[in-house]
Amino acid sequence: MFRLLRPLSGAVAAAAALSASNVFSQETIKIGEYASLTGKEAAFGQSSHKGTLLAVEEVNAAGGVLGRKLELITEDNQSKQGESATIVKKLISRDKVVGILGEVASMRSLEAAPICQAYRVPMVSPSSTNPKVTEIGSYIFRVCFTDRFQGHVLAKFAKDTLKIRRVAVLTSVSSAYSVGLARHFDERFAADGGVVAVEQKYTEGDKDFNAQLTAIKAAGVEGVFVPGYYTEAALICKQARELGIAVPLFGGDGWEAPELVEIGGAAVEGTYYTTHYSPQVDVPAVRSFVAKFQARFGGETPDAMAALGFDSVEVMADAFRRAGSVEGPAVRDALAATRDFEGVTGTTTMDRERNASKAAFVIMVKDGRFAFVQSIAP
Amino acid sequence: MTEFLQQLLNGLSLGAIYALIALGYTMVYGVLRFINFAHSDVFMVGAFIGYFAGRHLPQGSVTSGLMALACAMAGCAVLGIAIERLVYRPLRAGPTLNVLITAIGMSLFLEYTGQLVFGATPRAFPPIFPTRVIALHGLIVSTNQVIVIVVAFVLMVALEFTVHRTKIGTAMRAVALNPKAAQLVGINIDVVISFTFGLGSALAAAGGVLYALNYPSIDPLMGVVPGLKAFVAAVLGGVGNIPGAALGALILGMVETFVDGSRWSTYKDAIAFATLIGILLFRPAGLLGRFTAEKV
Numbered sequence: 001m002f003r004l005l006r007p008l009s010g011a012v013a014a015a016a017a018l019s020a021s022n023v024f025s026q027e028t029i030k031i032g033e034y035a036s037l038t039g040k041e042a043a044f045g046q047s048s049h050k051g052t053l054l055a056v057e058e059v060n061a062a063g064g065v066l067g068r069k070l071e072l073i074t075e076d077n078q079s080k081q082g083e084s085a086t087i088v089k090k091l092i093s094r095d096k097v098v099g100i101l102g103e104v105a106s107m108r109s110l111e112a113a114p115i116c117q118a119y120r121v122p123m124v125s126p127s128s129t130n131p132k133v134t135e136i137g138s139y140i141f142r143v144c145f146t147d148r149f150q151g152h153v154l155a156k157f158a159k160d161t162l163k164i165r166r167v168a169v170l171t172s173v174s175s176a177y178s179v180g181l182a183r184h185f186d187e188r189f190a191a192d193g194g195v196v197a198v199e200q201k202y203t204e205g206d207k208d209f210n211a212q213l214t215a216i217k218a219a220g221v222e223g224v225f226v227p228g229y230y231t232e233a234a235l236i237c238k239q240a241r242e243l244g245i246a247v248p249l250f251g252g253d254g255w256e257a258p259e260l261v262e263i264g265g266a267a268v269e270g271t272y273y274t275t276h277y278s279p280q281v282d283v284p285a286v287r288s289f290v291a292k293f294q295a296r297f298g299g300e301t302p303d304a305m306a307a308l309g310f311d312s313v314e315v316m317a318d319a320f321r322r323a324g325s326v327e328g329p330a331v332r333d334a335l336a337a338t339r340d341f342e343g344v345t346g347t348t349t350m351d352r353e354r355n356a357s358k359a360a361f362v363i364m365v366k367d368g369r370f371a372f373v374q375s376i377a378p
Numbered sequence: 379m380t381e382f383l384q385q386l387l388n389g390l391s392l393g394a395i396y397a398l399i400a401l402g403y404t405m406v407y408g409v410l411r412f413i414n415f416a417h418s419d420v421f422m423v424g425a426f427i428g429y430f431a432g433r434h435l436p437q438g439s440v441t442s443g444l445m446a447l448a449c450a451m452a453g454c455a456v457l458g459i460a461i462e463r464l465v466y467r468p469l470r471a472g473p474t475l476n477v478l479i480t481a482i483g484m485s486l487f488l489e490y491t492g493q494l495v496f497g498a499t500p501r502a503f504p505p506i507f508p509t510r511v512i513a514l515h516g517l518i519v520s521t522n523q524v525i526v527i528v529v530a531f532v533l534m535v536a537l538e539f540t541v542h543r544t545k546i547g548t549a550m551r552a553v554a555l556n557p558k559a560a561q562l563v564g565i566n567i568d569v570v571i572s573f574t575f576g577l578g579s580a581l582a583a584a585g586g587v588l589y590a591l592n593y594p595s596i597d598p599l600m601g602v603v604p605g606l607k608a609f610v611a612a613v614l615g616g617v618g619n620i621p622g623a624a625l626g627a628l629i630l631g632m633v634e635t636f637v638d639g640s641r642w643s644t645y646k647d648a649i650a651f652a653t654l655i656g657i658l659l660f661r662p663a664g665l666l667g668r669f670t671a672e673k674v
Binding site for chain 2: 038039040042043078079173200201202203205207208210211212214215217218231234235238242243244259262263
């Protein structure tokens, strides 16, 4: 009798455990996030991650999606090449996530995108602006503008607002973002009758730019365009000012981090960059986002990366709702059909290339703070 | 002409920093015949010690700058000696390859411990020396560049003096020439090797602080690229040869700067390394290296 019962009770326990795990997986929708939480672009990764986290908490507080809670699984790629691919494979195959969020840097999004495409897991990049990212495949989306647009906006701003005719460009050859942004800037600036007098290159991680800047100084330009990330941009501004280059310096959304001012100090005063959002813009969505972010993260004012991280979750959650399921193909179709979605960084409508077209904001560094100058619509 | 002079100055200050690191590689090679790959990470630790010291000292005075420099050099000398004592010495009797692999391990250990302790996020290095920019007929000279060149020059002269004019320096040269014979005439090799590591590490620390002063963003992996370049410089000048390391570093700094300032800036490292290959083809032992003569 006992002999008969024992295996039976074992089976009951196993069945109970199985159903418990079923209930668990029914309860949460797993979303994977790969982010540069440490390393060179950590300021971006951290900001974006905070925005992402806030959005997930908000969605869950409001009852979740499809009656289920979102579960965010975040992995750090240390801002290193090669890590993102490994992490995303792990998120998809081991953690069984149904959506991927990331990255801020285009070069790392380009690493992860082919994997998401191959596994048919929709990926939404919050702030990778290089056009190639979404060209990887039909499952890759972004909630920010592309560098084609950003490059054109910067060219227009340089010519119309700064009144620059001769410009120098200092590009990072090892960053897809920097190379792409420089190319789109160049084509528009030249088309509008400007002259790119000199084009100099550096590599990610370089610290000495004196040689390139000396050549730029000798070329006698009216402005220097630095499409790169804040770590190098701050050092470039510093060394440029030390060499006596007094003309305006400007860059793209890769500049926006507190480190720009921390490392650059007085040298970054009066420089300009374009970005996706400004906390100073007075609309209800931005106001409430800033207030919630500050309450959650100790008074910190959210930057563009945080706002885009926030919007990436909102857009994905919206797609889950409209798809009515979390199956890859259904979510993909819902994402592609995103129309007039009101987010913190403006209205998101996915175009045929799965990019969001949005206005760009021009920011100026003034007294160590980021001051809103103007917004330029697509 | 002004541009040429400016690039010359830029190259000189970059080369001076490479030289300070290259000297450590070359000294250790001269004495022990192995490349201490952890050297570039001692350079990083030096910059971090300078960073923490600099934050507790009044900023922008020569005295506090020199104090931060001294702290970093002393701290790294101790670190270098400790690494040798704890890690390399137990392996010294075995094949050189074992020590070489261990050195790579030590390098990774320092880098990732650094990431754990200091965090991987770059930090802004405080301006510990007074900074001023002087314009001379269009030539822009920053005081930081001058400090780098002067400090590097003074340290190299002091090193040359130590190696050729002091008792311990003579012992170093004797060990480099023939360790067994040196032991037979009563030289304590352990002391000499510890001293070599301490001296080399102190120079790397000085290099680290000066590098951070000029490029004020430091992180635990900052030593990798300059370390590699300095190693190349040491080989270029003839590894094991002290003036050779300085000369190699200067050439490398100049080549890099002039390529960077030209239209071919994309190929900076390729051209720098092609130069190395070219020189080694014609002088396989490096510019000043000789296969048989005294090393160190």
